[in-house]
Amino acid sequence: MSLLELAFEHSSEPVVSLLDILYYPDAQLRRNAAVVENVDGTVASLVDQMLETMYAAPGIGLAATQVNVHQRVMVIDVSEENDTPQTFINPEILTAEGEEEMQEGCLSIPGVYETVKRPALIRVAAIDREGNPFEMDADGLLAVCIQHEIDHLNGKLFVDYLSPLKRNRIRKRMEKWIRDGANPDDLPERP
Ligand SMILES: [Zn+2]
Numbered sequence: 727m728s729l730l731e732l733a734f735e736h737s738s739e740p741v742v743s744l745l746d747i748l749y750y751p752d753a754q755l756r757r758n759a760a761v762v763e764n765v766d767g768t769v770a771s772l773v774d775q776m777l778e779t780m781y782a783a784p785g786i787g788l789a790a791t792q793v794n795v796h797q798r799v800m801v802i803d804v805s806e807e808n809d810t811p812q813t814f815i816n817p818e819i820l821t822a823e824g825e826e827e828m829q830e831g832c833l834s835i836p837g838v839y840e841t842v843k844r845p846a847l848i849r850v851a852a853i854d855r856e857g858n859p860f861e862m863d864a865d866g867l868l869a870v871c872i873q874h875e876i877d878h879l880n881g882k883l884f885v886d887y888l889s890p891l892k893r894n895r896i897r898k899r900m901e902k903w904i905r906d907g908a909n910p911d912d913l914p915e916r917p
Contacts, residue, residue: 745779745793749904750835750883751897759789759796759879762815765857769799773813773855776801781808785833787871789878792834800875804867814852817876820861821849828870830884837903837913838896842887844873 748754762769772795780788780801790799802812824846831839848869851861864872874884885893899914906912 743775743778744782745775745795747779747783747788747792747833748794749908750832750885750900752834754794754796755791755834755878755883756881757791757796758881759791759798762797762799762853765815765853765855769797769815770855772797772799773801773815777803777811777813780833783833784808786867787875788833789875791878791881798879800879802868802871802875804871813855814850814872814875815854817850817852817872817879819848819850819873819876823847826866826870828867830870830874832874832884834878835883835885835896835900835914836910837915838885838899840884840888840892842870842884844870848872 772790776788776790776793776799779793780786780803786804787802788800790797798816800814800817802814803810822845825843826846827841827843829839830842846869847863847865849861849863850872851859853859877883877886885896888896896914903909903912903914
Protein backbone atom coordinates (compact mmCIF):
# COMPACT_ATOMS: atom_id res chain seq x y z
CA MET A 727 0.00 0.00 0.00
CA SER A 728 1.40 3.41 -0.94
CA LEU A 729 1.73 6.32 1.46
CA LEU A 730 -0.93 8.18 -0.51
CA GLU A 731 -3.42 5.35 -0.08
CA LEU A 732 -2.54 5.22 3.59
CA ALA A 733 -3.10 8.95 3.98
CA PHE A 734 -6.46 8.60 2.23
CA GLU A 735 -7.42 5.65 4.37
CA HIS A 736 -6.40 7.59 7.46
CA SER A 737 -8.45 10.68 6.60
CA SER A 738 -11.52 8.73 5.50
CA GLU A 739 -11.67 6.59 8.61
CA PRO A 740 -13.80 8.47 11.14
CA VAL A 741 -13.37 6.28 14.18
CA VAL A 742 -10.42 4.15 15.15
CA SER A 743 -11.16 1.50 17.75
CA LEU A 744 -9.61 1.98 21.15
CA LEU A 745 -7.03 -0.46 22.46
CA ASP A 746 -7.11 -2.00 25.94
CA ILE A 747 -4.43 -0.68 28.27
CA LEU A 748 -2.59 -3.17 30.49
CA TYR A 749 -2.44 -2.37 34.19
CA TYR A 750 0.50 -2.80 36.56
CA PRO A 751 1.50 -5.42 37.74
CA ASP A 752 0.58 -7.28 34.51
CA ALA A 753 3.62 -9.39 33.53
CA GLN A 754 3.27 -8.32 29.88
CA LEU A 755 4.42 -4.85 30.93
CA ARG A 756 7.82 -6.39 31.73
CA ARG A 757 8.53 -7.56 28.17
CA ASN A 758 11.29 -6.06 26.07
CA ALA A 759 9.78 -4.74 22.82
CA ALA A 760 11.23 -5.75 19.45
CA VAL A 761 12.80 -3.37 16.95
CA VAL A 762 10.42 -2.44 14.11
CA GLU A 763 12.02 -3.66 10.87
CA ASN A 764 9.55 -2.07 8.44
CA VAL A 765 7.48 1.05 9.04
CA ASP A 766 4.55 -0.05 6.89
CA GLY A 767 0.78 0.44 6.90
CA THR A 768 0.35 -1.94 9.83
CA VAL A 769 2.66 0.17 11.97
CA ALA A 770 0.97 3.40 10.83
CA SER A 771 -2.44 2.07 11.81
CA LEU A 772 -1.06 0.89 15.17
CA VAL A 773 0.20 4.47 15.69
CA ASP A 774 -3.26 5.87 14.86
CA GLN A 775 -4.98 3.48 17.27
CA MET A 776 -2.45 4.27 19.98
CA LEU A 777 -2.99 8.03 19.55
CA GLU A 778 -6.76 7.58 19.69
CA THR A 779 -6.38 5.44 22.83
CA MET A 780 -3.99 7.94 24.46
CA TYR A 781 -6.27 10.94 23.81
CA ALA A 782 -9.34 9.04 25.03
CA ALA A 783 -7.68 7.90 28.27
CA PRO A 784 -6.67 10.84 28.53
CA GLY A 785 -2.88 10.73 28.64
CA ILE A 786 0.18 12.48 27.22
CA GLY A 787 2.14 9.39 26.23
CA LEU A 788 1.59 5.74 25.37
CA ALA A 789 4.00 2.93 24.52
CA ALA A 790 2.94 -0.09 22.43
CA THR A 791 3.90 -2.33 25.36
CA GLN A 792 1.00 -0.82 27.32
CA VAL A 793 -1.49 -2.06 24.72
CA ASN A 794 0.17 -5.50 24.64
CA VAL A 795 1.96 -4.95 21.32
CA HIS A 796 5.63 -5.67 21.85
CA GLN A 797 7.22 -3.48 19.21
CA ARG A 798 9.27 -0.32 19.71
CA VAL A 799 6.52 2.20 18.98
CA MET A 800 5.40 5.09 21.20
CA VAL A 801 3.26 8.19 20.85
CA ILE A 802 3.38 11.44 22.81
CA ASP A 803 1.47 14.72 22.86
CA VAL A 804 2.49 17.17 25.58
CA SER A 805 0.74 20.18 23.96
CA GLU A 806 -2.00 22.05 25.86
CA GLU A 807 -4.46 21.67 22.98
CA ASN A 808 -3.73 17.98 22.28
CA ASP A 809 -2.99 18.89 18.69
CA THR A 810 0.70 17.99 18.40
CA PRO A 811 1.00 14.21 18.21
CA GLN A 812 4.54 12.89 18.01
CA THR A 813 5.45 9.35 16.97
CA PHE A 814 8.70 7.63 17.93
CA ILE A 815 9.54 4.29 16.32
CA ASN A 816 12.75 2.53 17.47
CA PRO A 817 13.62 5.51 19.71
CA GLU A 818 17.14 5.79 21.06
CA ILE A 819 18.56 8.29 23.51
CA LEU A 820 21.82 9.62 22.05
CA THR A 821 22.84 11.96 24.86
CA ALA A 822 21.46 12.81 28.29
CA GLU A 823 22.52 15.70 30.53
CA GLY A 824 21.60 17.28 33.83
CA GLU A 825 19.04 16.13 36.34
CA GLU A 826 15.45 17.04 37.00
CA GLU A 827 12.75 15.85 39.37
CA MET A 828 9.19 15.71 38.12
CA GLN A 829 5.98 14.12 39.27
CA GLU A 830 5.05 11.27 36.95
CA GLY A 831 1.92 9.26 36.35
CA CYS A 832 1.16 6.39 33.99
CA LEU A 833 -1.93 5.11 32.17
CA SER A 834 -0.96 1.61 33.36
CA ILE A 835 -0.89 2.78 37.00
CA PRO A 836 -3.88 5.15 37.11
CA GLY A 837 -4.30 7.50 40.05
CA VAL A 838 -0.72 7.11 41.25
CA TYR A 839 1.70 10.06 40.94
CA GLU A 840 5.24 10.02 42.29
CA THR A 841 8.37 12.14 41.89
CA VAL A 842 11.09 10.63 39.71
CA LYS A 843 14.59 11.97 39.00
CA ARG A 844 15.81 11.75 35.41
CA PRO A 845 18.22 13.52 33.03
CA ALA A 846 16.83 16.98 32.17
CA LEU A 847 18.02 17.38 28.59
CA ILE A 848 18.15 14.58 26.04
CA ARG A 849 18.83 14.09 22.36
CA VAL A 850 16.78 11.30 20.82
CA ALA A 851 16.84 9.55 17.45
CA ALA A 852 13.76 7.75 16.09
CA ILE A 853 11.65 7.08 12.99
CA ASP A 854 8.33 8.86 12.42
CA ARG A 855 4.94 7.46 11.29
CA GLU A 856 5.88 7.94 7.64
CA GLY A 857 9.15 6.03 8.04
CA ASN A 858 11.47 9.04 8.11
CA PRO A 859 14.36 9.00 10.59
CA PHE A 860 14.78 12.13 12.72
CA GLU A 861 16.73 13.46 15.69
CA MET A 862 15.52 15.99 18.23
CA ASP A 863 16.48 17.68 21.48
CA ALA A 864 13.98 17.63 24.32
CA ASP A 865 13.77 19.14 27.78
CA GLY A 866 11.10 19.63 30.44
CA LEU A 867 7.93 17.54 30.25
CA LEU A 868 8.72 16.22 26.76
CA ALA A 869 12.12 14.88 27.89
CA VAL A 870 10.51 13.17 30.88
CA CYS A 871 7.75 11.71 28.73
CA ILE A 872 10.16 10.35 26.09
CA GLN A 873 12.27 8.66 28.78
CA HIS A 874 9.17 7.27 30.54
CA GLU A 875 7.85 5.75 27.29
CA ILE A 876 11.25 4.32 26.26
CA ASP A 877 11.37 2.67 29.70
CA HIS A 878 8.05 0.95 28.85
CA LEU A 879 9.60 -0.49 25.67
CA ASN A 880 12.33 -1.94 27.89
CA GLY A 881 9.83 -3.44 30.34
CA LYS A 882 10.49 -0.77 32.96
CA LEU A 883 7.92 1.30 34.88
CA PHE A 884 8.25 4.57 36.80
CA VAL A 885 7.50 2.76 40.08
CA ASP A 886 10.83 0.93 39.59
CA TYR A 887 12.54 4.20 40.58
CA LEU A 888 10.75 4.20 43.96
CA SER A 889 11.74 2.30 47.10
CA PRO A 890 10.70 -1.38 47.17
CA LEU A 891 8.42 -0.57 50.12
CA LYS A 892 6.55 2.13 48.21
CA ARG A 893 6.42 0.03 45.04
CA ASN A 894 4.94 -2.93 46.93
CA ARG A 895 2.27 -0.71 48.46
CA ILE A 896 1.36 0.60 45.02
CA ARG A 897 1.28 -2.94 43.63
CA LYS A 898 -1.07 -4.11 46.40
CA ARG A 899 -3.38 -1.13 45.79
CA MET A 900 -3.39 -1.81 42.06
CA GLU A 901 -4.12 -5.52 42.58
CA LYS A 902 -7.05 -4.67 44.84
CA TRP A 903 -8.34 -2.07 42.36
CA ILE A 904 -8.18 -4.63 39.52
CA ARG A 905 -9.87 -7.29 41.72
CA ASP A 906 -12.63 -4.76 42.46
CA GLY A 907 -13.29 -4.29 38.75
CA ALA A 908 -10.82 -1.52 37.76
CA ASN A 909 -13.37 1.26 38.17
CA PRO A 910 -12.03 4.44 36.48
CA ASP A 911 -14.13 6.57 38.87
CA ASP A 912 -12.48 5.03 41.91
CA LEU A 913 -8.75 5.04 41.17
CA PRO A 914 -6.05 3.77 43.49
CA GLU A 915 -4.21 6.61 45.22
CA ARG A 916 -0.67 7.11 46.38
CA PRO A 917 0.02 4.97 49.44
ZN1 LIG B 1 3.58 4.91 31.51
